[in-house]
Amino acid sequence: MGTVTAPTRSRLPPEARRSQLLDLGVRLLATRSLDELSVDLLAEEAGISRGLLYHYFGNKHDFREAVVRRAADDLIAQTAPPPGGDPLERLHASLAAYVDYVLANFEGYVSLLKGSAGGSEAVRAIYEEVRGVLSERIFTEDPDGEFIADTPHNRLVVRGWSALTEELVITWGTDRRAGRATVTREELLEVITGALPALVRPPSAG
Amino acid sequence: MGTVTAPTRSRLPPEARRSQLLDLGVRLLATRSLDELSVDLLAEEAGISRGLLYHYFGNKHDFREAVVRRAADDLIAQTAPPPGGDPLERLHASLAAYVDYVLANFEGYVSLLKGSAGGSEAVRAIYEEVRGVLSERIFTEDPDGEFIADTPHNRLVVRGWSALTEELVITWGTDRRAGRATVTREELLEVITGALPALVRPPSAG
Helix, strand or coil, rough: HHHHHHHHHHHCHHHHHHHHHHHHHHHHHHHCCCCHHHHHHHHHHCCHHHHHHHHCCCCCCCCHHHHHHHHHHHHHHCCCCCCCCCCCCCCHHHHHHHHHHHHHHHHHHHHHHHHHCCCCCHHHHHHHHHHHHHHHHHHHHCCCCCCCCHHHHHHHHHHHEEEEEEEEHHHHHHHHHHCCCCCHHHHHHHHHHHHHHHHHHHHHHH | HHHHHHHHHCCCHHHHHHHHHHHHHHHHHCCCHHHCCCHHHHHHHCCHHHHHHHCCCCCCCHHHHHHHHHHHHHHHCCCCCCCCHHHHHHHHHHHHHHHHHHHCHHHHHHHHHHHHHHHHHHHHHHHHHHHHHHHHHHHHHCCCCCCCCCCCHHHHHHHHHHHHHHHHHHHHHHHHHCCCCCCHHHHHHHHHHHHHHHHCCHHHHH
């Protein structure tokens, strides 16, 4: 392996190399909490020195923040709804991607949620930003308000629905990993997809 | 004041005195986070020595845990639904008491929510217990499942609804205290009360 990857690495420009290290950091987060993601671990997994890592990421906190930022960007990209079609089907597709993302990045995602409350300011800010982007998407993807009218009432409801979705996906993921999930992935998706139209007021009611 | 309260205090049996101190701790939590609730502060507010406080509460952590436990008991007691009548009206009354409790204990409650994720194990356990009691009540108050059938699907939904309710009450409370609430207390109650029947499956659908 070393003879194959080492030359490739050395030819990468610094930004590409940094990006590659961030991807590795995100992959490590799938099975580790944010606190467990250390510079030592990444250096070992990447087969490079700690000093070189510090060259790319100023310090331990900047490194963790950069990995969380990358994970957040991945989440936002992967959950982009398909370009056209029935609003409920687009929401279902986006939520399916969200459920799969959370499952694939479970340890890190759960530690981010916990950290979002008790963790560092920077990580909390990224978490809030992601929530904001995902919630805002409900309205920007429906500019004419045909599915969900952009009203103060519905904005509050969408915020509550986001919390509900997060809670259910985490609960279901925890149960599933412990072999005690009581509903299937499709049933979970049906619940969280159907919850939004069940909660918002129809456009006519403003 | 001193001449009135001092003799009263000295006549109180230790358990009653401890209970009185816990009530004071809960009142202090209304305008302070859990981290700000120190033994020094309580001693000052109660007009007694730190040493005496440590006599009642072994150490700083035991003291905070006891105050949170008391606050949790208060919340559970105050949100007990009225004994009979229409299920939705009983739910509305219980949620109205919950909203008022959160508003009256805002700083402490929000810090408990944040602490529930990042805080001490003991405080997190109390938070989880309260959530469990409040959720379980949905089913125990409706033993025949006439309003909400006790199914795995509905248990998952109630868990999500709890997260939605918590998020909306905290968001609304924060906005209200900042003078930028976009809906009234009654509208908020309408949203969170109506959300539950909108989300669960009717008893016939199991």
